[in-house]
Amino acid sequence: MTDVALESGRGGAGPEVAAAGASGAERGAGSLYRKVAADLREAITTGAFGEAGRLPAEGALAEQYGVSRGTVRQALAVLRSDGLVTSRRGTRRVVLGTARVQSFSELLSFTRWAYSMGEEPGGILDSMVRRPADAAEREQLRLEPGDEVYVMVRLRTLSGTPVMVERTVYPPRVGEIVAELPPDVVSHTEVLREHGILFTDADHTIDIVAANGDDARLLGCRRGGPLLRERRRTTDPTGTPVEWSQDRYLPGTVAFSVHNSLATSALSRHAREMD
Amino acid sequence: MTDVALESGRGGAGPEVAAAGASGAERGAGSLYRKVAADLREAITTGAFGEAGRLPAEGALAEQYGVSRGTVRQALAVLRSDGLVTSRRGTRRVVLGTARVQSFSELLSFTRWAYSMGEEPGGILDSMVRRPADAAEREQLRLEPGDEVYVMVRLRTLSGTPVMVERTVYPPRVGEIVAELPPDVVSHTEVLREHGILFTDADHTIDIVAANGDDARLLGCRRGGPLLRERRRTTDPTGTPVEWSQDRYLPGTVAFSVHNSLATSALSRHAREMD
DNA sequence: AAGTGGTCTAGACCACAAA
DNA sequence: TTGTGGTCTAGACCACTTG
Known part of the structure; x- marks a missing residue:
């Protein structure tokens, strides 16, 4: 001090x-x-x-x-x-x-999280398409009927090991930027921040889901096997949604941690250890 | 207003x-x-x-x-x-x-959570034993070698349906009170509060775990099947641990939800819905 | 009784957004 | 330019904890 x-x-x-x-x-x-x-x-x-x-x-x-x-x-x-x-x-x-854990940015960026643990983050782009938003996506991103979205699927790795499948839906404004990026850019969050797109608020939901065909193929697990799912809607300071993402983790690779009290609380994501 | x-x-x-x-x-x-x-x-x-x-x-x-x-x-x-x-x-x-969700107490009490959803909470006591604390328990509850703990296992139900297995470790001061309770008392949290034992801070960790024999028997699921696990250490205003609990939920019965921002965040637990 | 955090007030200047 | 939230100050009283 x-x-x-x-x-x-x-x-x-x-x-x-x-x-x-x-x-x-x-x-x-x-x-x-x-x-x-x-x-x-x-x-x-x-x-x-x-x-x-x-x-x-x-x-x-x-x-x-x-x-x-x-x-x-x-x-x-x-x-x-x-x-x-x-x-x-x-x-x-x-x-x-x-x-x-303290830095809020670690919560929203796989890359930052990886670095904070001393691991090397990786991202392998599986697909990136532009198409009309369905009802759920319109709801989450506050879009109008007829609006389009960009949908990206990536396999995320920690020091080369497959850990998570990321399926992110972006509104046009954000998606246009992400779609232009070279496929080897690891941290989209950082790039977006440089473009003035800020992440300040997020709603997370955590549960279990069964692996579908894509998950199994990318993660190398059994189809129907359990995955830890985190769904997240992120908004900018205006309250405008900038991302609607669904991350599916292999069991044993991650745990989510929350501290809360009568007044406040903070969320953090960390590698499995403790028990 | x-x-x-x-x-x-x-x-x-x-x-x-x-x-x-x-x-x-x-x-x-x-x-x-x-x-x-x-x-x-x-x-x-x-x-x-x-x-x-x-x-x-x-x-x-x-x-x-x-x-x-x-x-x-x-x-x-x-x-x-x-x-x-x-x-x-x-x-x-x-x-x-x-x-x-707003009430902090809902986070720490299965009973309150159930009521907030319009469901009837239930608890079936499986076992309650008093024994010396192991190393991990001493660490979590800040006990000295030789200190004892009370370990309780309960099946929790929502409107009669098995939902979760609760395995809670109490320090002596708290366990003595819980052990005296009739087995049909549903909300231990409420009783403890009346005894002046307050829950003000908690650390939660959420991940996936495979069901063991007890889990399978109580929940009626396959042994080795996936469960959503929440581990929680709760402390009173002094910072003294009052509870070290491990809850295992059947897939599809619950999801954990977090809202956070640069300044603050709030955790809530809610039934699966959304998407 | 003394010390400490919890709450409240009144006033001030600044950075940012929108008209 | 005007209004709004963000930050900071200086002083006050209270409730609770500890000796």
């Missing part, structure tokens, strides 16, 4: 963004409370407060960072929603865990 | 709790922002703002309820985390959906 106050400061959200971190992104992009949150997160995962230790009081943190208590509370709310710390009236906050 | 300002008000959190609602609980228990949130939630689900309509500005709501803008924002943050409304700089908030 930096021992001194953060640079800049001062009322309002100054434009002095300060992209401190060298490599990746984040690092409290923009707002003050994000910077404080990023700094505290690092301090916690570094073990600066101990495994099940206590955080300094809100007031102390406020003074330390040279910000108001409100800003500190905003930062702590982020950490709380990630399941990193508790919060209870009358007592200092307690460190719950020193390691946990 | 109530047209007038809420009663009481005034700085600080007055003790005038006002348990407005007649039957259930909630109804903005305690704090002002919860009351505002509860009121707005009702207005939204009633359709007062239209299906994909817009909410009044924060300032307008503040004046309408006679509270500060900060309090209104706190209330709106709750609705946002439930996926009811969007939030984007520069524009009024948009209503995302008029119906969605």
